[in-house]
Amino acid sequence: MGDITFFVDEENGEKTPITVPTDMGLSLMEVLKGSDYPILATCGGMALCATCHIELREGEANPPTDAELDMLDTLFNTTAYSRLSCQIKIAHLSDGAAIRLRGENNA
Numbered sequence: 001m002g003d004i005t006f007f008v009d010e011e012n013g014e015k016t017p018i019t020v021p022t023d024m025g026l027s028l029m030e031v032l033k034g035s036d037y038p039i040l041a042t043c044g045g046m047a048l049c050a051t052c053h054i055e056l057r058e059g060e061a062n063p064p065t066d067a068e069l070d071m072l073d074t075l076f077n078t079t080a081y082s083r084l085s086c087q088i089k090i091a092h093l094s095d096g097a098a099i100r101l102r103g104e105n106n107a
Helices: 028-034 066-072
Strands: 003-009 015-021 053-058 082-084 098-101
Touching: 066 082
Parallel strands: 003 098
Antiparallel strands: 003 015, 053 082, 053 098
16 A cells, blocks of 8 residues: 655644555544644544544545544534544545644644
8 A cells, every 4th residue: 555645734834744554444534643743542542532633734535423523513613624633544544634732732
């Protein structure tokens, strides 16, 4: 399958590239935590807490599940591009995608 590169839109306006293999079954949340981003992931990736809330600014990913949509409905700071990073599989994220952290510490 190979690698993909996605970008994190930082608060200072810079875009940080992250390159990751697509064949390890990782979620975007796992990759962000492993890259030292402040993702709390209190529920461990079960779509129960929304502390891994991100905004998918460019690119595509697997469609949101009903559980993810239900959790996003409980948040006040969502946008049309809001997602839970725990529910996005790296293998389904488009190469060149761009995200912005929106969780508790990154509203």
